[in-house]
Structures are given as structure tokens and as C-alpha cells.
Amino acid sequence: MMNPVQFVKMMRGGNPQKVVMDMMREQAGNNPVMRNAMQMAEKGDSEGIEKLARNLCKEQGIDADEMVNKIKSQFGI
Numbered sequence: 001m002m003n004p005v006q007f008v009k010m011m012r013g014g015n016p017q018k019v020v021m022d023m024m025r026e027q028a029g030n031n032p033v034m035r036n037a038m039q040m041a042e043k044g045d046s047e048g049i050e051k052l053a054r055n056l057c058k059e060q061g062i063d064a065d066e067m068v069n070k071i072k073s074q075f076g077i
Contacts, residue, residue, distance in 0.1 A: 004074065 021041065028034040033052070040048040057064040 008075070 021038070024034060024038045024041065028038050033056070037049060037052055040052070054064045057067060
């Protein structure tokens, strides 16, 4: 797993969509949730991905909106 600095460098240096998809493929392995997320991403099903992410956050007791805001602030968005 790469750290956030490595991730940002990769995103700036190439195709962000390819970087994310490559990372997802690497992590998918035998994980059915990751495979499902990857299939949705390949189909362009952003609504399905958001629902999946929100459900995963909810299962872990994480506020999805708060998490998005934290990620955005880390990237200066």
C-alpha cells in the first residue's frame, strides 16, 4: 500500500483514472466487494460506487461526508 505522498505524485505524473484503476485491480484479488467496486467503476456507475462507499463507512461507524471533507482538505480541494 502506498502512502498519500506517493499517491499524489503518481496522480500528477500520469493518468489519474488509470492510477486508481490499477490500484483497485491490485487490491481486488479475492475480495468480492473490491471486484464489485471495480466493475462499477469500469461501467461508469458512480452512483453505485458512492452507495457502496457510504455503506462501507456506515458499517465502520464513519460519517461518509466527514471523511470526504477530510480527504478534500488533505489534497487542498
